[in-house]
Amino acid sequence: MSTQNRWENDPILEVQHLTMRFGGLVAVNDLTFRAGRGDVTALIGPNGAGKTTVFNCITGFYKPTTGMLQLKHRAGGEWLLERMPDFKIAQKARVARTFQNIRLFSGMTVLENLLVAQHNPLMIASGMTFLGVLGIGGYRAKEKEAIERAKYWLDKTRLMERADDPAGDLPYGAQRRLEIARAMCTEPELLCLDEPAAGLNPRESAELNQLLLGIRETEGTSLLLIEHDMSVVMEISDHVVVLEYGTKISDGTPAEVKSDPKVIAAYLGVDDEEVETVEHQLDVLTGEAN
Amino acid sequence: MAESSKAAAAGPDFGKAAKDALLSGIIAFALFGPLVGLRTAQNMNNELVVLNELGKALLITAIVVAGRFLLSAFVFPAIASRGKKSKAILTPEEVAAASARTRNVSRGALLFLLVYPFLMVLIFGVQGSIKWVDNFGIQILIYVMLGWGLNIVIGLAGLLDLGYVAFYAVGAYSYALLAINFDLSFWILLPLSGILAAFWGMILGFPVLRLRGDYLAIVTLAFGEIIRLVLINWKDFSGGSAGISSIPKVTLFGIKFDASPEGFAKMFDLPMSSAYYKIFLYYLILALALLTAYVTLRLRRLPIGRAWEALREDEVACRSLGINTTNTKLTAFAIGAMFAGFAGSFFAARQGFVSPESFVFMESAVIVAIVVLGGMGSMVGVAIAAVVMIGGTELLRELSFLKVVFGNDFNPDQFRMLIFGLAMVATMIVRPRGFVSARQPTAVLFERKAISGDLVKEGHG
Amino acid sequence: MTATNGSPLLAIRGVKTYYGNIIALKGVDVDVHPGEIVTLIGANGAGKSTLMMTVFGSPQAREGRITYQGQDITRMPPHEIARLRIAQSPEGRRIFPRMTVLENLQMGASLDGLKYFDEDAEKMFVLFPRLKERLNQRGGTLSGGEQQMLAIARALMARPKLLMLDEPSLGLAPLIVKQIFDAIRELNRTQGLTVFLVEQNAYHALKLAHRAYVMVNGVITMTGSGRELLENPEVRAAYLEGGRH
Numbered sequence: 004m005s006t007q008n009r010w011e012n013d014p015i016l017e018v019q020h021l022t023m024r025f026g027g028l029v030a031v032n033d034l035t036f037r038a039g040r041g042d043v044t045a046l047i048g049p050n051g052a053g054k055t056t057v058f059n060c061i062t063g064f065y066k067p068t069t070g071m072l073q074l075k076h077r078a079g080g081e082w083l084l085e086r087m088p089d090f091k092i093a094q095k096a097r098v099a100r101t102f103q104n105i106r107l108f109s110g111m112t113v114l115e116n117l118l119v120a121q122h123n124p125l126m127i128a129s130g131m132t133f134l135g136v137l138g139i140g141g142y143r144a145k146e147k148e149a150i151e152r153a154k155y156w157l158d159k160t161r162l163m164e165r166a167d168d169p170a171g172d173l174p175y176g177a178q179r180r181l182e183i184a185r186a187m188c189t190e191p192e193l194l195c196l197d198e199p200a201a202g203l204n205p206r207e208s209a210e211l212n213q214l215l216l217g218i219r220e221t222e223g224t225s226l227l228l229i230e231h232d233m234s235v236v237m238e239i240s241d242h243v244v245v246l247e248y249g250t251k252i253s254d255g256t257p258a259e260v261k262s263d264p265k266v267i268a269a270y271l272g273v274d275d276e277e278v279e280t281v282e283h284q285l286d287v288l289t290g291e292a293n
Numbered sequence: 294m295a296e297s298s299k300a301a302a303a304g305p306d307f308g309k310a311a312k313d314a315l316l317s318g319i320i321a322f323a324l325f326g327p328l329v330g331l332r333t334a335q336n337m338n339n340e341l342v343v344l345n346e347l348g349k350a351l352l353i354t355a356i357v358v359a360g361r362f363l364l365s366a367f368v369f370p371a372i373a374s375r376g377k378k379s380k381a382i383l384t385p386e387e388v389a390a391a392s393a394r395t396r397n398v399s400r401g402a403l404l405f406l407l408v409y410p411f412l413m414v415l416i417f418g419v420q421g422s423i424k425w426v427d428n429f430g431i432q433i434l435i436y437v438m439l440g441w442g443l444n445i446v447i448g449l450a451g452l453l454d455l456g457y458v459a460f461y462a463v464g465a466y467s468y469a470l471l472a473i474n475f476d477l478s479f480w481i482l483l484p485l486s487g488i489l490a491a492f493w494g495m496i497l498g499f500p501v502l503r504l505r506g507d508y509l510a511i512v513t514l515a516f517g518e519i520i521r522l523v524l525i526n527w528k529d530f531s532g533g534s535a536g537i538s539s540i541p542k543v544t545l546f547g548i549k550f551d552a553s554p555e556g557f558a559k560m561f562d563l564p565m566s567s568a569y570y571k572i573f574l575y576y577l578i579l580a581l582a583l584l585t586a587y588v589t590l591r592l593r594r595l596p597i598g599r600a601w602e603a604l605r606e607d608e609v610a611c612r613s614l615g616i617n618t619t620n621t622k623l624t625a626f627a628i629g630a631m632f633a634g635f636a637g638s639f640f641a642a643r644q645g646f647v648s649p650e651s652f653v654f655m656e657s658a659v660i661v662a663i664v665v666l667g668g669m670g671s672m673v674g675v676a677i678a679a680v681v682m683i684g685g686t687e688l689l690r691e692l693s694f695l696k697v698v699f700g701n702d703f704n705p706d707q708f709r710m711l712i713f714g715l716a717m718v719a720t721m722i723v724r725p726r727g728f729v730s731a732r733q734p735t736a737v738l739f740e741r742k743a744i745s746g747d748l749v750k751e752g753h754g
Numbered sequence: 755m756t757a758t759n760g761s762p763l764l765a766i767r768g769v770k771t772y773y774g775n776i777i778a779l780k781g782v783d784v785d786v787h788p789g790e791i792v793t794l795i796g797a798n799g800a801g802k803s804t805l806m807m808t809v810f811g812s813p814q815a816r817e818g819r820i821t822y823q824g825q826d827i828t829r830m831p832p833h834e835i836a837r838l839r840i841a842q843s844p845e846g847r848r849i850f851p852r853m854t855v856l857e858n859l860q861m862g863a864s865l866d867g868l869k870y871f872d873e874d875a876e877k878m879f880v881l882f883p884r885l886k887e888r889l890n891q892r893g894g895t896l897s898g899g900e901q902q903m904l905a906i907a908r909a910l911m912a913r914p915k916l917l918m919l920d921e922p923s924l925g926l927a928p929l930i931v932k933q934i935f936d937a938i939r940e941l942n943r944t945q946g947l948t949v950f951l952v953e954q955n956a957y958h959a960l961k962l963a964h965r966a967y968v969m970v971n972g973v974i975t976m977t978g979s980g981r982e983l984l985e986n987p988e989v990r991a992a993y994l995e996g997g998r999h
Contacts, residue, residue, distance in 0.1 A: 025895065049927045050899025051884055062613060094615030102613075103898045103925065104846065108606035110749030111599075112734045112742075118596075119603040120614045125596040132624070135595040136588060142595070150736065166738040171748040172776075174799025189614055198898070201925045204797060204954050204993055231899075231927050270927055745774055 008256075009039030010242050014075070015193055015225045016061070021070035023056050023249075030056040032249040034070070038193070038242070040077065043219060043226040045236045045257075048246035049270055054229045055103060057246070058195050061227070062100045063089030074098065076192055077223070094123050099191035101182040103198050103229075109171030113162055113181055116170050117153035118146075120188035125149055156184035160214065176207045180214070187218065193225050194218065200232040208232055212239050233271075237261065245270065310365035314358045321357035325350045395729070399673055406579055410572040419568045427571045431578055431643065433683045435636055438582040440663040440675040442632030445589060447661065448670035449598065450625035451605030451752015452502075453510040456517025457660055459497075460490040460630035462524065462652040464637020469537045469647050470530075479543045483638050490634025491627040498626040502619060517657055524649040536648025543642045545573060574643050581639060585632045586672055592628070594735050601625050602670075602735075605752035659683075666720060668727025669751060677728050686713055761824065763788045763948050764809065764840075764916060769818035771801075771808045778804040780972040781818065786916065786950050791942050793951040793959040793980065795993055796969035802952040803845045805969070806920050809950075810842055811835050822916070837865065841914035843905045843922060851894030855885055858893050858904055862911030870913065878907040881937050882930075898925045906934065910941075916948045917941075923955045931955065935962050956993040960984040968993075 014037035023031040031053040038044040046054050059065040061072055061084060072084035074096050082096040092098050108116050118125070128145035129135030135142045157163045160180040165173060170181060179199060186194055199215070200208040216239055218224050230236050236243065236257065243260040245253040247270070253263045260266055330350030336342050409430055413422035439461065446454045467486040471477050477485075501512045524531045531537065542550060550557045550570035557569050592598040600621045603611050611618050641647045663682055667674035689709040724730070730746025762785040771779040778801045786792045794802050808815050811832045820828045827835055836842075841862075850858050859878065863871050879886040882903040888896060893904060906922055919938075923931040935958050941947040953959035960966055963980035968989060976983065983989045 028891070050903070050925075050930060051888075051897040053897075055897055064609070064612075089612045090615050090617050093613055094617075100613050102610070106607045106610040106613075108603045108610065110606055110732055110744055111602060112736070112744070114736050114738050115599060115602075115734060118736055119599050119611070119616070122596050122600050122603075122614060122616050126600075129595050129597070132592070132595055132597045135597075136591050138591075146736075150738070154738070167734065167740050167742050169744040169748045174797075176798035185614070198925055202798065202921060202954055204956065206992065207798065231925065231931075233928060270929060747774065 008242070009042050010037040010044070011039075013040045014038060015040040015042075016227070017071075017073045017075075018057070018061075019071040019073070021057065021060060021072065022068045023053070023060055023065060024068045030249055031060070031067075031246075034246070034249065034251055036244045036251060036254060038225060038227050040075075040225055041219060041223060042241040043215065043228065043239050044242045044244065045240035046227065046229045046244050046246065047231070047236060047260075047270065048252075052246040053249040054246055055197055056249075058100065058197055058227075058229065060085070061092075061195060062098055063087055063092040074193065093189060093191075097190065097192040098195065099186035099189045099193070100195040101179075101186055101197055101199060103201070105175075105178050105182055107170040107178055107182060107185070110169060112167050113157070113170055113173070114150070114153055114166045116181060116185050117156060117188045118149055120185045121149045121152065152188060156187055159217065160184045175202050179203065179211070183214065183218075187222070187224070190222075191224055193227060196226065196228040196230075198229055198231065200230055200235045203232075205234070208235050211235065215239055306370075307366055310362050313365040314362035317361035318354050318358040322350065322354045325353045329353060395673060402676075410575050414568070414572075419564070419566050423566075423568050423571055426568070426575050428687055429684060430575045431571065432687065433680055434575070434578040434582050435640060436660065436663060436683045437676050437679040438578065438585050438636045439633060439660045440667065440679045441582065441585045441589060441672060442629050442636065443660050443664050444667075444670065444672070444675050445592070445601070445632075446625050446629035447664050447752075448675070449589075449593070449605065450601040450622060451750065452622060452625060453506070453661075453752070454513045454626070454629070455510050455654075455657055455661060456497075456513035456515070456520075457629070457633060458652045458654070458657040459517040459520040460494060460633035461637040461640070461656070462520055462649075463490045463493050463630075464634030465641040465647045465651070466524065466531060466537070466637075467634065468638035468641040469540045472541045472641075473537065473539075476541075479541070479638070479642050483635060486638035487631040487634040490637065491631035494627040494630030495623055498623045502622045502626070514654065514657070517652075517654060521649045521652050524652070531649075534649055536646060536650070538646045540641050540645050540647065542570070542645065543574065543577065574639075578636075578639055578643075581635055585635075588628075589672065597621070597624060599735060606750050662717065666717065666727055668724075668729040668746065670732055670749070671727065671729035674727050674729030682713075682717075685716065689713065760787065762786055763790075763823060764950065765819075765821045766805070766809065767819045767821075769805070769808060769815040769820060771804055771813055771815050773804075773813065778972055779808065779815070782969075782972070782974055784967055784974065786948060788948055789942070789946045790965060791938065791949040791951065791963045793953055793963035793966045794969055795953055795956045795959060795966060795983075795989075797992075798954070800969045801972040802969055803920055804972075806842065806918055806950070806952055807844070809835075809918065810840070836912070839865070839912065839915040840918065841909040841912040841916070842918045843909040843920060845920040847898075847901045847905045849893040849896075849901050849904050849908065852892055854890050854892055855888050855896070855904060856890060858908050859885075859911050862908035863913075865912055871911075874911055874913070878910065881933065882907055899927060899930065902926055903930070903934075914947070916950065918950045918952075920952045921954055922951070923953065923958065931958065938962065956989070957984075960989075 016038040018034060018036050021031055021034040022029070034057065046057060048054055056065065060067045063084060067085050070085065074082045074084055076097070084092055084096060084098070087096065108119060111119070125145060126132070128140070129142045130140050134140040154163070157166055160183065162177060162181055162184065165177065170178065173181060179202070183196070183199065196215075200211055203211060212235055215226060219226060228240070240257055243253070243255065243257050244251060245260055245263070245266050252265045252269060253260050255263075261271075326347070330345070330347040332344045332346050333341055334344050410422065410426050413425040417425060439457070443454065443457045446452050446457070464486040467489045468479070468482045471482050471485065472479070497513070497516050501509060501516070504512055525534045545557065548557050548560060550573065553559070558564065558566065563569065600611065600616050603616070604618060604621055608618055611621070640651070659682065663678045664675055666682065667676070667678035686709060689712060726746040731743035732746065732749045733743055734741065764786040766782055766784040769779055769782045770777065782805055784792070784794070784805070794805065796802050807813065809820055811827065811830055815828055818828070819826060822838055822840065825838070827838070850861060853861065859875055860868060860871065863874060884900055885903055885907060888900060893901065896904060902922065902925055906919065909917060909919070922934050926934070938949055938951075939962060942949060951959055951963065960980045960983050966978065966980050966983045967974050968976040968983065976986070976989070978986070
């Protein structure tokens with residue numbers, strides 16, 4: 004069974020022996036896992052297990068103490084992320100991310116947020132600004148294209164009518180969607196989502212599931228997500244990696260992980276009422292999946 | 294405590310006001326009692342004696358008590374309730390009308406600027422117009438241009454640069470030295486000065502742009518002082534604190550503004566006057582300032598300008614989107630410095646003399662104040678602030694009529710900075726985010742809406 | 755026990771709050787009686803957090819009245835409201851990032867001048883063992899969930915009479931969410947702590963609460979006991995199961 008898994012055969016991301024120390028504190032300890040191409044991979048675990056630290060290593064915000072992070076594009080081309088500065092990882096390796104505490108450009112409009120995301124191609128189109136100031140070259144056409152792409156994502160995230168409002172004025176759920184739209188405007192191969200469902204109600208997280216599955220379907224983007232909302236994790240992920248104290252304690256399909264006693268003890272909880280709660284959440288899911 | 298807040302909402306609360314007034318009175322007397330109430334003087338025998346002037350101190354204390362009472366009882370509640378009402382009334386239509394008004398005002402202002410010198414000549418005569426064109430027109434426009442230049446760095450990119458005057462100095466000295474030593478024309482040296490200043494902007498930028506906030510501010514401040522101290526001490530190069538004099542003037546297509554037969558006045562058969570040169574300089578700096586405005590407006594709509602503003606909003610998010618934040622900051626620094634360089638070479642040509650005296654920290658502070666007072670990022674706001682600050686200080690020189698009121702001992706110059714400081718404090722209380730705080734979006738899909746200043750961030754350096 | 759008789763501890767009457775020109779609360783009435791757990795549920799952007807912030811005086815209500823123990827606190831500055839022993843764990847955590855976990859807890863306890871600090875801190879460590887492990891780490895270096903624990907612990911350190919929690923479950927592992935809700939129930943039962951809870955996690959919140967309010971677009975549309983709302987088909991459709999087809 005496990006040999007047929009996509010993450011074994013065709014990984015987009017290979018994390019090997021990743022260790023991250025802050026002074027004496029070991030946040031991630033010799034972590035090895037793979038994320039399959041086209042998979043939704045979920046990274047779960049108790050608070051402070053080092054999940055966001057792993058994200059920060061993948062996206063270059065931290066330089067790992069040791070370890071290798073290898074990213075392979077669909078079209079070939081390999082990138083060793085631990086050797087690249089953060090903005091190059093976004094620009095060249097095409098890894099986009101969202102943040103746990105939403106980081107939008109709140110004083111800029113929704114549309115502007117999506118245009119900033121297309122900075123690099125637009126920069127080239129504006130002749131590194133020199134031609135753009137003089138009004139020479141094809142910048143205007145390229146900007147139109149960029150606005151079209153922005154509109155495409157505004158439509159997908161149901162933000163079209165808010166396009167000219169400042170991002171800071173949007174309600175929480177809309178801000179979460181805008182952050183995903185902004186990340187998608189960079190046309191990533193791998194999209195890393197840090198707790199995308201946090202603060203969303205069940206209706207909104209169901210909507211989020213559809214959005215994320217749609218992204219994988221139509222764009223072929225691989226997804227890596229940190230999430231505590233089990234309804235999201237269990238419904239959309241193909242592969243779950245569980246961390247505790249910076250080390251991997253379980254790795255497999257959602258069904259495998261869910262029944263793993265180590266995961267139940269460390270994360271999902273053992274006592275009756277908790278099982279009931281988890282079961283309630285799962286019932287809701289399975290009930291409606293049919 | 295609760296009673297007082299309730300009462301404040303209902304009407305003037307005299308009990309609370311009396312308490313405030315009493316407290317202020319005690320503090321005032323503690324301060325002014327010894328400072329004003331007791332005065333040392335020499336008597337006939339050259340002995341130091343203490344004169345009792347407690348009456349004066351009591352008078353000051355009484356004024357403070359009365360003032361504080363009026364403020365607490367009437368003025369503060371009035372301000373508080375007015376703030377609430379004015380916010381409640383404003384509708385989106387009114388906001389739109391306000392932005393349309395701003396647009397009309399800026400068009401009108403532009404027209405006024407274009408005819409300003411002729412208006413002055415008409416009113417005050419050729420010779421009389423010099424003061425108004427030079428001291429007011431040119432002086433203000435230099436600061437408008439500097440404000441717009443620094444606005445790129447502080448207002449758009451959110452980098453607090455307290456050493457901006459250094460680049461102004463680089464521009465001025467570039468023109469002065471190159472014009473004297475190599476006999477090059479202003480029109481060649483103008484762009485060259487800008488490029489040199491931009492180059493220095495980059496040199497400064499590389500080491501300091503990894504710093505943020507207060508640290509960046511301190512290092513840029515130090516850089517400004519270093520440039521000035523080098524200019525003072527490297528006498529062989531810059532002439533030291535004596536400065537450089539007889540810097541060549543600007544020519545109009547080779548026509549000089551002097552008394553020679555080929556000069557401007559002779560050529561057009563006009564009576565000799567320095568007013569023509571001043572008017573010419575006025576249009577020159579107006580053109581330079583408008584160039585700054587035009588380029589800034591263009592840049593805001595280009596990816597680099599959006600990246601600057603995004604950087605001000607959230608640097609981490611910028612990096613996650615593949616924006617090279619170091620380069621982005623460097624370009625902001627360099628382009629801001631370039632405009633200071635242009636302004637500097639103009640300044641040197643206009644004065645005919647440069648010395649380190651002109652590039653003290655106070656100048657940087659004034660330019661930063663213009664940007665902050667104007668509303669960070671707003672071109673119109675910065676222009677208004679420059680007019681108010683520079684024009685205002687110049688106008689305060691014209692206060693000699695106050696001698697009629699206060700007697701001949703009154704010297705308005707002594708009070709200039711005091712009045713000016715008070716006015717600034719008052720402005721920041723009434724409009725804490727500057728004259729124009731709303732931000733105009735750079736791209737619109739359906740409808741242009743100004744963004745409230747509350748949402749726009751100021752940057753972290 | 756639903757202590758709806760007698761005078762409420764916190765009474766919110768006809769409160770309207772604006773952000774600039776935009777109205778966020780359109781006349782809200784909410785009562786919280788002593789010893790009650792009251793929860794406020796609703797979609798994102800409904801105004802739940804705004805109501806919580808308005809009780810704390812930032813922003814102030816433009817119309818209406820908020821009374822606490824019969825005292826009008828509508829126009830009171832936030833620091834004076836805190837002295838009345840109303841503690842808040844605000845949206846977005848708002849811990850002190852450059853202070854250690856210990857210092858953050860001390861800041862929370864500062865009303866009593868650290869008289870009960872050791873005793874109370876020990877209770878917090880039983881509730882959140884993670885905080886004890888991180889005691890000398892700076893707040894800003896904690897993970898998101900750990901910061902959430904710290905924010906709640908800091909609020910509890912003030913020995914509040916009324917505890918206001920804005921989405922305490924945000925970003926927390928299921929196990930911890932359960933522990934927090936258990937702890938709230940326990941504090942309510944043993945010490946009579948009054949709790950006003952804003953939650954996105956409606957299932958847990960309604961199970962915990964004595965009474966609950968539903969807010970839609972700045973207006974209270976429904977109220978009842980936690981059980982009632984949990985079984986109400988409209989609530990179930992909108993906040994518990996909603997949206998899945």
